[in-house]
Amino acid sequence: MRLSDVEEVMEIEKVSFPSPWSAYAYRYELSESRFSHYFVVRRRGTHRPPEPSLLSRLRRSLRARELRAPILGYGGFWLWAEECHIATIAVHPAYRGRGLGELLLVAMLDRAIELGAQVATLEVRASNIVAQNLYRKYGFRQVGLRRGYYRDRSEDALIMTTDRLTSAAFQSRFQALKRALREKLRCGQNPSNAV
Secondary structure (H helix, E strand, C coil): CCHHHHHHHHHHHHHHCCCCCCHHHHHHHHHCCCCEEEEEEEECCCCCCCCCCHHHHHHHHHCHHHHCCCEEEEEEEEEECCEEEEEEEEECHHHCCCCHHHHHHHHHHHHHHHCCCCEEEEEEECCCHHHHHHHHHCCCEEEEEEEEEECCCCEEEEEEECCCCCCHHHHHHHHHHHHHHHHHHHCCCCCCCEC
8 A cells, every 4th residue: 555545545444434544544554654564455457558758657657546446445454573463454345245355364464474473463343244254264263352442333342363374284274265365366256357
């Protein structure tokens, strides 16, 4: 995710969460926090090849937002010591259920492992069964409860964490799930045509 993505991310944020983060919070995460790592998933196939003339390239860069593929979802994590804390994942409502949240989770876990994370943790609404099922699929298990964590609805948060990300058991499962997701997306089972 780049600073120039924040406006588009906010459109998804506002329709995804009862108490959305502010644009300021995302700008801070992207420009000030050394612990933050954020990703976007865009619709594939709308990028144009580079144009040969300098004037054409300049015009294109000035219209970059218009030419970029639209953002379909985003996610981010914080890395503290050896812990990856998944801070957010959201997919535009029109593209949910197509594997994009899973793709974002995989990208975040991959990057966290590259950066030396040993475990991943997160909070999820007690009512968000779809997200809980995705996290369980990737080896997260409930280890605690934060009562009234989500103040907008006084809803509890489940605290979920993984086993060691570098363990043979986690890696075996993770690699198999990544292959299955890659195949699903490659075979066109994802109608959004996103990457």
